[in-house]
Amino acid sequence: MRVGNGRLCRFWTDNWSPFGSFESYLLRGTASRSGISRTATLSELCVEGQWALPPARSDEFLQVYTFLTTVELREEEDRYEWCVTDAPTNRSSTGDVYRKLNRKKKRGIQTDPSCLLCNSAPESRDHILFQCPYAWDLLQQVLTRCRVTPLLSWNDSVTQMQNLTGEKNLQRLTHLGWQATIYWL
Incomplete structure (x- = not known):
């Protein structure tokens, strides 16, 4: 997901960071005890340009918090992006997926x-x-x-x-x- 104003992007579940979804990276199947709601959006957690988050309790959380210092919410809407042919786009194409798979097969990649x-x-x-x-x-x-x-x-x-x-x-x-x-x- 490409972050804009943070109103649609879910902190835990959307894949918006270099770590993937924070749910997978930080929680690994366990419930969060951080006090951050499972449905919280980025705009709910970033108030007037400042992240309103509890103190980090692990090295992974510390890495996330360090990353968050580089994130600035903007006026534009959040949007989903697809990467099938190594170029981000806001459209998904089933045909592109099959063409990429066929190219791999033609290159002789044995599976x-x-x-x-x-x-x-x-x-x-x-x-x-x-x-x-x-x-x-x-x-x-x-x-x-x-x-x-x-x-x-x-x-x-x-x-x-x-x-x-x-x-x-x-x-x-x-x-x-x-x-x-x-x-x-």
Whole structure:
């Protein structure tokens, strides 16, 4: 995430620092006892240009606090950035992901052809999205939350995404969820 005014960027969970998400870097699966709310945004923690944070209790927290001295909130909105082709952009492209994977394959980078998630069949677009039980469950959960019934073929799914109707924000959320799930898989 590219930080602007800090109103959207979550302190703990968004990937906005060189350390990744602070939840992963600092907490490592444990609950925070720092007094910083799990849903706190950067703008809530930076008051009039000063970070309102409790004292550091570990070397990792000290590193984070040192980093925070370099962060200044600005007027512009926070925004998400994607890096697929080593160039940041504010748009996600499933096609770019597949082109990058194909380039790696053409360069002769040897990898096990088995699905990394279930190890039960050769990895392919159709297997990953529609036959791998783990991946299918994840895609199903994301699309169900977007009020869409996932379809079992690539062409049908693409057509479904192109023909979404209803509220514009829900359409965007559905596209983002679908693309992000495919990218993650």
